[in-house]
Amino acid sequence: MSCECPPGTIGDGYSPCLAPVLPEGCQSDEECPNNQACINGECRDPCNCGIGALCEVVNHRPICRCPPGYEGNPNIRCEQSGCRTDTDCPLDKACHQRQCVNPCILQNPCAINAECYPENHRAQCRCPPGYEGNPQVECRPVGCQSDYECPIDKACVNRQCVNPCLYQNPCAPNAICFVTNHRPQCRCPPGLLGSGYEYCRQPPPEARPECTKDADCGTGLACINERCQNPCQVLNPCHPTAICQVIDILPVKTMSCECPPGTIGDGYSPCLAPVLPEGCRSDEECPSNQACINGECRDPCNCGIGALCEVVNHRPICRCPPGYEGNPNIRCEQSGCRSDVDCPLDKTCHQRQCVNPCILQNPCSINAECYPENHRAQCRCPPGYEGNPLVECRPAGCQGDHECQLDKACINRQCVNPCLYQNPCAPNAVCFVTNHRPQCRCPPGLTGDPRQYCQRPIPPPEPECRRDADCGTGLACINERCQNPCQLLNPCHPTAICRVIDILPVKAMSCECPPGTIGDGYTPCLAPVLPEGCQSDEECPSNQACINGECRDPCNCGIGAVCEVVNHRPICRCPPGYEGNPNIRCEESGCKSDADCPFDKACHQRQCVNPCILQKPPSTV
Known part of the structure; x- marks a missing residue:
């Protein structure tokens, strides 16, 4: 025979069976004081903040924050605010007044048109793309100095190798501009007649001759067989190695023969390369x-x-x-590191390599864990163990139920709630512990054998939620509805950002300052204290501009240019008698040599003029 107490009572069956003494409990937060929450049927303090954090309970919700002068994630750890040295900051920041700031803001040693960039906690300078020079003195545009540095179909304009037809097109509107030896030339499109420099037009009707004399033809053309033709192509008197040019004189146009650049001769005999010192060409x-x-x-x-x-x-x-x-x-x-500071904090420098210090020397006991910290090997006992990790780590926990509280049982050397491991109750019954043993009861409003079933006579409508775990990410159970606690209970300063921390059983809130500001989130978020300087041009005199936080002269004009500052803006111009791009170089107006003029002009007193005006032309052919 065996003796058992009826369902709903407890005892050994040989002494009186009694109703279990149940601790008073709660079903929802609303049954608890405002500074407590209902956790596992009990009204308890819901605070579970990180190390060094402060906790305040508002409407059953824990709000974690770091105390003044401290920063970090208040749900994990709060540490004293600010840096102490540059090594506490990223490589692109420097430590200033316990703040990690861009060193270029503190002191900019660069020239006006140079770039300041942070590197290894210091401000460095470099010329931007397309510029060259000493970035601490001056960066000038990279480009050409003369036509000879450009391809033959390009010319040097404003220090750039460009198509000169785009800048100094001498052709008629409907003519074609092409480049020869860095100079723009003109020709008429197929089917049109003319010089290309003055006009291009349709040929006259065949009934009339195209021309009767040279004066009827355009530049570079002569009347041959009643047609305007290039006499150099029809009657070329020059040697094949020479260049034939038409001399536009009237009444009869003539021709001249010249050797190409880089060769010598009279144009009527072979043009030869000049005798140069021995060398290479390719x-x-x-x-x-x-x-x-x-x-x-x-x-x-x-x-x-x-x-x-x-x-x-x-x-x-x-x-x-x-x-x-x-x-x-x-x-x-x-290659490799020179000291530990060249390695991450979890590595040490050994034979110029960053390696785990636990590999080099493991000072820990056999069942302890070695982990790297601040370039050194450290020891700790693994979860479930305790003791001195340098000597011995023993399994932590209990030996029997008598070492645990009455509402806990010793399972796998841990004092735990036995309801979580050997719950004998029906799925919807409440499991509670008495004298280390799990017991069952139906929740209020339900009836039945709690070890087999608990049922509700007339199911009332279910609320949207009963606890925070019933709600999704970013929502908490408030008044049996899933709502955003930051919108209802926002504890943050208006300048801060409130974030919901999805921890259970009770979700919390944290306050953070937006990027670029500092503070604890509960007081105003402020911009970091930076050295005195300017933020905009309006803070500077009208003849200066705010450059990298300083009021400085913004002038950076080209060589020989004149600079005037108007309303903080530099205006560059070439002085009288000079020309060019004032942002690059101003040079004295006019030509310097014949190479600066078209082929039909010569340089005289810094002007490109017709050489026939300067010297009597050769006799006609």
Whole structure:
């Protein structure tokens, strides 16, 4: 025989069976004081903030925040605010008045048109793309100095190699502009007649001759067989190596023969290259380990500091030697770290390599864990163990139920709620613990054997939620509805951002200052204190501008230009008698040599004029 107490009572069956003494409990937060929450049927303090944080309970909700002078995630840890040295900041920030700020804001050593950038906690300078020079003195636009630095179909205009037809087109509106030897030339499209410089027009009707005399034809054309034709093409008297040019004189146009640039001769006999000192014209004339540079076979190597250079088929190949790294065209440096500060905090520098310090030396006991921290090997006991990790870590926990509280049982050496491991109750019954053993009861409003079933006679309408776990991300159960606690209970200052922390059993809120401001989120969020300076041009005198936080002269005009500052803006212009792009260079107006003029003009007293005016033309053919 066996003796058992009836369902709903407790006892051994040999002594009286009694109704269980149940602790008074709660079903929802509204049954608890405003500074407590209903957790596992009990009204308890819901605070579970991080180390060093302050907790305030508002309407059953814990609000975690860091105390004044501290910062961090209040749900994890609050630490004293601000940096102490540059090493506490990212590499692109410097420590100033316990704040990590851009060092370019504190002190900008760069020229006006140079770029300031942070590197290794310091302000560095560099010229922007398209500029060159010393960025701490002056950065000037990269470009050409003369036409000879450009391809033959380009000219140097404003330090740029461009199509001169786009800048100084001498052609008639319907003519075609093309470039020869850096100079714009003109021709009429197929089917049109004319000089190209003055006009291009349809040929006259065949009934009338196109011309009867040279004066009827345009520039560069003569009347031959009653047609306007280029006499150089029809009657070319020049040697094939020379260039024939039409001389537009009347009544009869004539021709002249000239040798091309770079050759010499009278144009009627062969044009020959001038006798030059021996040298090279192309790489193929040099040994394979040299290149033709400025007419000489030379070593083309121009690698960075510490780099190795190998010339293959006249071309230099730069590389860093073994054990070195970097850009071989700039600098090669020995690979690896030099000290622990060159490595992440979880690594140490060993033989110029960043490695886990636990691999080099593990000071921990056999069942302890070694972990890297601040470049050093540290020890700790793993979860479920306790003791000195340098000596011994033993399993933590209990040996029997008598070592646990009455509402806990010893399971797997842990004092835990036995209802979580061996719950004998029906799915909708309440499990509670008495004298280390799980017991069952039906919730209020339900009846039945709590070990088999609990049922509601007439199911009332279910609320949207009963606890925070019933709600989705960013929502909490408030007045049995899933709502955003930041919108209802916002504890933050208006300048801060309220965020919902999805922790259970009770969700919390945290206050954070927006990026670019500092504060604890409960008091006003303020901009960081920076060195005195300007924020906009309006804070400076009218002849200065706010550049990198300082009132400075904004003038950065080209060579020879005049600068005037009006309402904080620089205005560059060339002085009288000079011309050019005032942002690059102003030069004295006019030509310097014949090369600056079209082929039908010569440079005289800095003006391009018809050479026939200066000197009597040759006799006609």
